Amino acid sequence: MSEPPSAVLREMRWWDMDAVLELEDELFPEDAWSPGMFWSELAHARGPYATRRYVVADEGGRIVGYAGLAAVGGVADVQTIGVARDHWGGGLGARLLTELLRHATAFESSEVLLEVRVDNTRAQRLYTRFGFEPIGFRKGYYQPGNVDALVMRRDMKETPGETPPAAEPGAAPETGPGRGTGPGTGGTDTDGSAG
Numbered sequence: 001m002s003e004p005p006s007a008v009l010r011e012m013r014w015w016d017m018d019a020v021l022e023l024e025d026e027l028f029p030e031d032a033w034s035p036g037m038f039w040s041e042l043a044h045a046r047g048p049y050a051t052r053r054y055v056v057a058d059e060g061g062r063i064v065g066y067a068g069l070a071a072v073g074g075v076a077d078v079q080t081i082g083v084a085r086d087h088w089g090g091g092l093g094a095r096l097l098t099e100l101l102r103h104a105t106a107f108e109s110s111e112v113l114l115e116v117r118v119d120n121t122r123a124q125r126l127y128t129r130f131g132f133e134p135i136g137f138r139k140g141y142y143q144p145g146n147v148d149a150l151v152m153r154r155d156m157k158e159t160p161g162e163t164p165p166a167a168e169p170g171a172a173p174e175t176g177p178g179r180g181t182g183p184g185t186g187g188t189d190t191d192g193s194a195g
């Protein structure tokens with residue numbers, strides 16, 4: 001009878017920032033987002049013209065995961081997703097991604113893009129399971145390590161496998177940082193076939 005409490009997914013708020021930044025530094029030691037990047041993202045996450053949706057996984061007051069989506073002009077971008085190491089393999093990454101895809105549907109996005117380090121096979125497997133397909137590379141996207149990003153895309157009109165129903169409302173323009181150093185959406189070098 002000692003089941004650990006299961007994490008509740010809820011909107012990320014400013015008071016979550018310290019815990020999120022701590023997790024961010026642990027999970028992305030080479031290219032962690034700065035506090036300013038998170039603040040800027042959250043500034044676009046509320047109100048009728050919101051273009052972002054950020055969620056946290058709250059387990060009895062401890063933040064054990066977080067994820068964010070940007071949506072502009074029919075295209076959504078998975079900005080970030082992270083799960084505390086001691087929770088890896090428990091399905092939380094899948095729950096967070098499911099939540100982002102629900103919001104992409106609510107934003108009426110016809111496709112969802114993301115960048116992932118070419119050496120991050122674990123995350124790539126998760127994305128593949130959710131119907132994301134490789135469409136190209138962004139050279140040196142992750143700095144200062146100069147690691148390439150694999151760009152993956154999911155067509156929201158041809159909904160495969162693990163897809164959820166639509167959720168809350170959302171809206172229109174403007175995108176943001178994305179993981180790595182480049183802009184979140186667009187400018188993809190689709191010169192590779194990847195895999």
Ligand SMILES: CC(C)(COP(=O)(O)OP(=O)(O)OC[C@H]1O[C@@H](n2cnc3c(N)ncnc32)[C@H](O)[C@@H]1OP(=O)(O)O)[C@@H](O)C(=O)NCCC(=O)NCCS
Pocket residue numbers: 027028080081082083084087088089090091092093094095115116117120122123125126129179
């Ligand atoms: C990538 C990341 C978010 C995945 O989170 P996660 O919670 O481990 O993801 P899941 O548990 O949903 O799925 C991961 C694996 O665990 C398996 N799994 C899911 N539920 C499971 C369960 N109950 N028991 C055992 N294994 C399980 C999944 O099948 C999956 O296996 P796979 O390797 O065959 O795909 C996490 O590893 C992470 O935070 N990494 C560091 C940050 C990062 O790289 N983020 C992505 C940036 S693009």
